[in-house]
Amino acid sequence: MADSDLADLRKQYVEKEAEFDKLRSYVEEYCLLEAQEDVAIQALNKTKDETDESNVDTVEERFTSYLSGMAGKRLNADIHPYMLELKKRIQKGMQLANQDINDSDLAITASPETHIDPITKRPIVDPVKNTVCGHVYEKEAIINLIMRKSSKCPVAGCGNRGPIQKEHLISDEELKFRMTITQHSTMIQDRSVMNLDETIG
Numbered sequence: 629m630a631d632s633d634l635a636d637l638r639k640q641y642v643e644k645e646a647e648f649d650k651l652r653s654y655v656e657e658y659c660l661l662e663a664q665e666d667v668a669i670q671a672l673n674k675t676k677d678e679t680d681e682s683n684v685d686t687v688e689e690r691f692t693s694y695l696s697g698m699a700g701k702r703l704n705a706d707i708h709p710y711m712l713e714l715k716k717r718i719q720k721g722m723q724l725a726n727q728d729i730n731d732s733d734l735a736i737t738a739s740p741e742t743h744i745d746p747i748t749k750r751p752i753v754d755p756v757k758n759t760v761c762g763h764v765y766e767k768e769a770i771i772n773l774i775m776r777k778s779s780k781c782p783v784a785g786c787g788n789r790g791p792i793q794k795e796h797l798i799s800d801e802e803l804k805f806r807m808t809i810t811q812h813s814t815m816i817q818d819r820s821v822m823n824l825d826e827t828i829g
Contacts, residue, residue, distance in 0.1 A: 652714065659708035671695040743807065745769055746782045755800040755807075761788035764800050771797075 671694035679687055705711055743752045745766035754767040763783045770792065773779050778791040 648718075655710055655714050656705045659705040659711050663705065663708060667698045668695060671698055743803070746784075747773055752803075752807075755803045756797045757800040757803075758788070758792060758796050759798055760790065760792075760796050761786050763788075764803060765797075767797075767799075 671691055674694050675687060675691040678690070683690070743755070743764075744750065745752045746763070747769040748766055750766070752764065752766045755764045756767045756770060757764050758781060761781050761783070763781055763786060765782070770782075771794070773782070774792050774794060780786070780791060781788045
């Protein structure tokens, strides 16, 4: 992967992290405000229940005391339902992200045969995806095929019975990205082997 690609990924990560921190602070602020309101209502109700003609002069003092005592125990945004839901969604998102990374690793380390063009039987260099069935071909090979005659998907067992049309084909950017990573990893491995050979020699 080029240095520019890595820099781009780092920039996206920093931007997403900043957006997440902002969202978390907004949710936390709202939860605190709601908790404060709830505590104030409870303190007010407690004060009203305990107020009669004999202690009406101390209403404000008792309300402030109740409010202070309750606030110390109950103003905790972390246990608010919204914060708990946010944490649950974050955890689920992290699990999905890790799953995607693992799936990508499997795809990257898979046999090169997974990127073989079904028409030429050669490694794909410029991949395009069929938006109807999802199969991938070498761009030049599939274009030449459909220009010559009306053709169905050349992948054996494909359920798409209709003819392939040029507008069905889109550049497979995800596969290009994975191929770039695989190529980069192979170059690093080859370089490491060469350095090891030189050391042994």
